[in-house]
Amino acid sequence: MKSMTQLITDKKAGLAHTEEEVQWLVENYTNDHIPDYQMSAWLMAVCWQGMTFDETKALTLAMMRSGTCLQLHSVGRPLIDKHSTGGVADTTTLVLAPLLAAAGAGVAKMSGRGLGFTGGTIDKLESIPGFSATLQEEQFLALLQKQGLALTAQSASIAPADGKMYALRDVTATVDSLPLIAASVMSKKLAAGAEHILLDVKVGQGAFMQTKEAAVELARYMVAIGLGAGRNVKAVLTSMEQPLGLAVGNALEVAEAIEILRGRGPLRLRQVCLRLAAEALCLAGMAKTQDEADLQLAALLDSGKALECFRQWILSQGGADIIATPTLLPRAALEEELLSPYSGYVQQIQARIIGEASVALGAGRRYKGETLDLAAGLVLACEQGDFVQKGQKLATLHAASAEKMAAAKKMLVAAFVLSETPPLSYPDVLGWVDADGFHAEAE
Structure with missing residues (x-):
């Protein structure tokens, strides 16, 4: 077998690895026989040179096999897993998981932490006092059987290779790589055991895939890997040119998800959540048409059934009852308003800058383990x-120190683009990818 140095050299030269080489690399990094600095060099080489589909598939399966693959056949519900490729103010998982469980699905989900300027579901949930995001296989299965919903992070037993690489990529500028994203997402999905997998592939300057073409290619890779592993997979492409919701930051996004589950909250976020949930129900054969699914899901939101499902889920994993007592969520020491320097229509809110400002405020990681x-x-x-007047509030910032507040405000100057004329509107759903390829959303 080649040394790690030779594998780095090969990839730097654009050469393809064999399946055996990929398996060796993943096994040895997982077992601490390859140091972070060598893995960082290899990850950067992959970012520059890419990987073939066969390499990406081999990486996915090796990462999946690095730990336990859950067997969930005894749950008694159609098992659905949903994953977002990462965006800004994207709280869809926190809404979809209880919403789908309330509809009768089993939601078996393995999630990750934030990457770069995008938020992570595990970080958001850990803002809830007492919530445990690390479940043993027996706990995971028991919760699925009891309430139809369980969520866990990667652990020493489930996809540990991805957990290690995920943390390293976050702080070595190796996040935005198609094969690394595809392998990371699908290794978790396959290890978690769900039959039906819905992928929310974000597109735009606030996403890792900034063009529709790149997003379609990523979706094709992930769908093909999933279908090849015997799963039912579909990817929906959604826009991340602007933040999806209004809240950016872990506890803040939890609070906003609760508002959506109350039947309120930002309209765009609610609509995207309902569309993704309808896609999931149709994928699992639980609804014949999207219209049928839409009616069922809207009723679950408006009746409070989905909210109660969220409450029971959080309590079952040790979390505080933040529905009854929302003040239990952490609150920043300082709050400041960002005011508009002049009047005009909000032409654009640049999602990437918003995400980077949230990191400056303390909501994201700048180095491994922060x-x-x-x-x-x-x-x-x-x-x-929206039309805003000069001096009108654009956003409220939450931070622990004046220094972080000042740094974020400096960054946010460029995030809000105002003009004298209203902007053109663009769809939030661009299309989808299934076994038959890409289908554009009808306008």
């Missing part, structure tokens, strides 16, 4: 298309 400020972040006070 402790997050779970109360930090910002809440937008306007959306694209």
